[in-house]
Structures are given as C-alpha cells and as structure tokens.
Amino acid sequence: MTRALVIEDDPIIGEMLTLYLVEEQFVVNRVETAREGLDAITTFAPDIILLDLMLPDASGTELCAKFRNVTFIPMIVISMKSAVADRIQAISSGADDYLCKPFSMQELKVRMNAVLRRYSHQPVHTYTAAPAAESQPVATATQHGISLDLERRTIIIDGEHVESTFSEYEIMKLFVHHPGRVFTREELINAVRGIDSFINDRAIDVHVTNLRRKLEKNPKEPQYIKTVWGVGYKFMK
Incomplete structure (x- = not known):
C-alpha cells in the first residue's frame, strides 16, 4: 500500500485528509510541524508527501526547499495561497504539484496518482560501490x-x-x-x-x-x- 505523509496543522483539514486517504487504501501518517515531518521521512518512509506551507514552526515556500534538500520523495503542496507567483515559487523550490485550498478530494487523489506515476516511470540508476577508503x-x-x-x-x-x-x-x-x-x-x-x-x-x-x-x-x-x-x-x- 502507498504511504502518504500529511504535514498539516489544521485539525479539521488534517483529519479530513487522513480519513479520505485511508478510505482510498493509503497508509497515512499525519504530523503538524515541519520538524515532525522531517523526522517522519526517516521513521515512516513515505511514498508521497502532502505539505501545508503554513506550519507552527516554519512557513513559506522555503519549506519546499528544506524538504527537497533531504529527500526526492514526490511532494504536493496544499495551501491557501492561490497567487501564480506562490505556485511558481513553490514548484521552483522543489514541489511536484500545488493544490489550493479548498480543493476536491477526488482532484487530490488524481494529482497524487499522477505524481506517483511519473516517479515510478523514472529510470533507476544502479551504482558500483567504490572501495571504502576512496569513495568516488x-x-x-x-x-x-x-x-x-x-x-x-x-x-x-x-x-x-x-x-x-x-x-x-x-x-x-x-x-x-x-x-x-x-x-x-x-x-x-x-x-x-x-x-x-x-x-x-x-x-x-x-x-x-x-x-x-x-x-x-x-x-x-x-x-x-x-x-x-x-x-x-x-x-x-
């Protein structure tokens, strides 16, 4: 089953997202802060991230860059900000898609599947390990x-x-x-x-x-x- 990490501090939206995704056969972990989200990348190992840009401990599109610097997991921003400039800045900072609140749950699912599909089609590189003393x-x-x-x-x-x-x-x-x-x-x-x-x-x-x-x-x-x-x-x- 696909594992979705929801980083959303609004209790109503967070619960709504969690219930819907569970019904759609996702395994869901919801957290409320950027720090918890960064920790969950390792502990939960999600397949996709839903990221709100207004969190208690961090906000703004720099959040996208912060998460992208530590993972290449597919990431969709969910935000109240609807300006084109905000969307471009978020995607330029590493988001794979951008969805404005309020949004349709059906549209969210379609966008999540589209992003996951693109990542699944990307070629996987294999590497030959160099000697430990001279890693290249x-x-x-x-x-x-x-x-x-x-x-x-x-x-x-x-x-x-x-x-x-x-x-x-x-x-x-x-x-x-x-x-x-x-x-x-x-x-x-x-x-x-x-x-x-x-x-x-x-x-x-x-x-x-x-x-x-x-x-x-x-x-x-x-x-x-x-x-x-x-x-x-x-x-x-």
Whole structure:
C-alpha cells in the first residue's frame, strides 16, 4: 500500500485528509510541524508527501526547499495561497504539484496518482560501490568541466559540487546527456514535472536563469546554456 505523509496543522483539514486517504487504501501518517515531518521521512518512509506551507514552526515556500534538500520523495503542496507567483515559487523550490485550498478530494487523489506515476516511470540508476577508503562520485559524461553526481544529485563544476533544486538537476541532466540539442520549453516542462502538473514557460525560464547563475562566469552572456529564440534552450557542445 502507498504511504502518504500529511504535514498539516489544521485539525479539521488534517483529519479530513487522513480519513479520505485511508478510505482510498493509503497508509497515512499525519504530523503538524515541519520538524515532525522531517523526522517522519526517516521513521515512516513515505511514498508521497502532502505539505501545508503554513506550519507552527516554519512557513513559506522555503519549506519546499528544506524538504527537497533531504529527500526526492514526490511532494504536493496544499495551501491557501492561490497567487501564480506562490505556485511558481513553490514548484521552483522543489514541489511536484500545488493544490489550493479548498480543493476536491477526488482532484487530490488524481494529482497524487499522477505524481506517483511519473516517479515510478523514472529510470533507476544502479551504482558500483567504490572501495571504502576512496569513495568516488558516480558522474555522467563531462561537458565544459560540468558533470553530474548521480548519487548526490548535484552538479559538479571543475570538481566542485554545486547544490541544485530537483527541477534544476533534471534540466541539467537533459542538457549534459544531449549537448547541442535544442529543447523546447514544452519538452523541458514535460521532463521536469510531466504534462499534467502545474508548471509553465515562466517557471522553466526561472530554472534556466538560476542554472546560469551557478554555471556561468557571466550569466548575462552565457557560454554554456544558450537561448534559441522562439524555441527554447540548448547546452553547447
């Protein structure tokens, strides 16, 4: 059975979510604080997280980044905030989807299944353990001194690890594996979240801008990630 971690401090909404998901054959653990949620990732080992952005001990979209920094478990934000900017910021920080309160329980279930389906279709990497005394990162092919550490899911630039969000890493993985290929924004959207999730062209542009800040010596005159006007982006060979 699928294990769902519900991080929601509102007793009415939390109980409603728990009862509905249990009826839908989920194993549910509900907590009320960010600290309890972070602990439950290890103790409960959920398959998916439902995260409220207004908790007693933390609030805001930085919560998404905090959770994404410790896990790549699928994560859906549930929030009273309905502004497009809030949605984009949450997804840019690591959320897989965003659902505004009040919402339909049937819609929640469909979105949860969609996110879980996308994750189940992602290829699983296997690694050969290096000797304990000389543990080495498992990296992809290198372009311009840039590669990816598959185990830590970080970008490596000239041997230095650079942290990235889930979306930034997925976009960079496409670029490094297919240097010179032009990717449309639609292709990048589908690769990052899947066609039925909330993300748009503007969010992709934000991710690319953030990647340029991390990779380029002069982000305003990028040498690696080039804009192909009217189409999308490509990573130079």
